[in-house]
Amino acid sequence: xxxxxxxxxxxxxxxxxxxxxxxxxxxxxxxxxxxxxxxxxxxxxxxxxxxxxxxxxxxxxxxxxxxxxxxxxxxxxxxxxxxxxxxxxxxxxxxxxxxxxxxxxxxxxxxxxxxxxxxxxxxxxxxxxxxxxxxxxx
Numbered sequence: 001x002x003x004x005x006x007x008x009x010x011x012x013x014x015x016x017x018x019x020x021x022x023x024x025x026x027x028x029x030x031x032x033x034x035x036x037x038x039x040x041x042x043x044x045x046x047x048x049x050x051x052x053x054x055x056x057x058x059x060x061x062x063x064x065x066x067x068x069x070x071x072x073x074x075x076x077x078x079x080x081x082x083x084x085x086x087x088x089x090x091x092x093x094x095x096x097x098x099x100x101x102x103x104x105x106x107x108x109x110x111x112x113x114x115x116x117x118x119x120x121x122x123x124x125x126x127x128x129x130x131x132x133x134x135x136x137x138x
Contacts, residue, residue: 004034005081005118006127011069012112014038019072022102022115026076029088035136036074043067049130058111065111073131082124085117 007026009019027033041049046066053059076085090101092113097104107114118124128137 002077002079003081003121004075004077004128005085005124006116006131007074007076007085007118008116009072009074010112010114010116011065011071012108013106013114014070014072016106018106018114022106023072025102025105026085026088029084031076031078031081031085034075034077035132036072037131037136038070038072039131040070041067049127061111075128075132075137082118082121086119089115089117 009022013019013022023033023036043063046063047054047059050059050062050066053062078084088102090097090103092103093110094103094107094113097107102115103113118127
């Protein structure tokens, strides 16, 4: 059964010019891009998106980073989308990511790890709704 998930090409990957290659890898893995846009987040918007991490020591650094440049938030669809995207992304630490994964290919560190992907259906629903509404999801 088809499932939707959410992903972001993060500021580090956009700045380095990797967005097109990441999108090509995502499509090659069988994902349909339902919706995508290029935006820049304010620090407050990044804090709202990552509110679940507010008590974590990396919260300030994470939200500063996410507000540091343009991003590509997107809604993706395919069977088993959430798990398959997590596999395609690879481990958060690119040094520990499997060969061929997005983070192994495009990330430079745990903090600048090129892509974000939802980790559960509830998370995907919140994250999609944070960036997309109505006709953007047709």
